[in-house]
Amino acid sequence: MGMGLVLSACTATFQPMGNAITQPRLTDQAFVAADGFELPMRAWLPADGQVKAVVLALHGYNDYSNAFEGAGRSLATHGVATYAYDQRGFGATQNRGIWPGTETLVADVRAAAEQVRARHPGAPLYLMGESMGGAVVLTAMTSPNPPRADGTILVAPAVWGRETMGFVPRALLWVSYNLMPGIVVHPPKDLKIQASDNIEMLRALGRDPLVIKGSRVDALEGLTDLMGAALAACGRMEVPSLVLYGAHEEVLPKTPVNRAIRDFEAHAGNVVAVYPDGWHMLLRDLKGQVVLDDIATWIQDPKSPLASGADRGPRDLVAAK
Incomplete structure (x- = not known):
């Protein structure tokens, strides 16, 4: 048995999308992809049933769709319907912890966006991604066949590729x-890295059995490839984007984040906001409601200044390394 464990550690394992066997569809509890793979889905809808806009949200690495519980409830009060699914390899999906590959993650969001748009015809659709989810949205929207989205909301998008890694972490990943x-x-x-000021x-999250606590090296390899593409x-980006970072960002290094901010700001249709009291998990920080209110404002009018003023303040990341 010990030899088996050693051999398994020496083999890279991935779970790319299989052959198409069905039409993608939404059920009451899941998004079913073309290969029949079920991705558990949550939805938060306006109480009065009047949907003014729709958000399809993608969670971060080792997290799952429950990450948007507070955001979904908040946006629903503004007439925004929010859908979020567990991405392959995460949450309650099969083969949890096994990396699916960038192409599969992109194919899933493309198909899911079509199904959500069909459920709410006429309502503008926005893709929202947190951390790794933001990297998936970025990669999908700049792919040869991007999802049909009216805009994107990128919450601390993960943009840490190999080219911005130091020699030591890059070498350790290669050897491993x-x-x-x-x-x-x-x-x-x-490791003294804080993801949020919301300690509770x-x-x-530490007690939640659906949050992955450790990572396979091949999954970290795949994540690094995705972040580099992002x-x-x-x-x-060719659609209007709202890009959000916290000044206390510690999960992502300062160099790639600053580069991303400069690239986003170079396009007039984008709005970039840096929150002086924000951390990596902006939507769930103690002052996360400020961020959510800004998102609701931007969805209503992408050209309107954000109420918080974070789009007009300093761009310094005070906690990044």
Whole structure:
């Protein structure tokens, strides 16, 4: 048995999309992809049934669709319907922890967007991605066949590719992936990186069985490829985008974030906001409602200044390394 564990650690494993066997569709509890794979889905709808706009939200790495519980409820009060699904390899999907590949993640959001748009014909559709989800949205929207979206909302999009990594982390990833791609690694206990000032929320995530606590090396390899593609995509977005970062960003390094901000700001249709009291998990921070109110304002009128003023303030990331 011990030898089996060693051998499994020496093999890279992925779960790309299979052959098409059905028409993609939405059920009451899931998005079913063309290969029959079920992605558990949550929805938050306006109480009066009057949908003014629709958001399809993608969660971050090792998280799942429950990440948008508070955001979905808040946006619903503004007439915005929010849909969020567990991306492949995360949450309550099969083969949890196994990386699906960038092409599969992009294919899923493209198909899911079509199904959500069909459910609410005539309502503008926005893709919202948090962290890794933002990287998926960026990559999808700059692909040869992008989803039909009216705009994107990028919440601390993960844009940390190899070219912006230091030599040591890049070398460690290369060695680990080539020697033991299947081994599961956990963040060092003394790693002093804070994702949010909402400590109770962070503790709840630690207790949540659907939040993945460790990562396979081959999954980290795949994530790095995705983040690199996302960084390259920042200057090529062709739809209006609301880009949000916290000044206390510690999960993502300062260099790629600053580069992304410059690329986004180069396009007149984009709005970039940096929140002086914000962290990586902006929507769930103690002052997350400020961010949610800005998102609702932007959806209503992408050309209107944000109420918080975060789109007109300093761009300094005070906590990034």
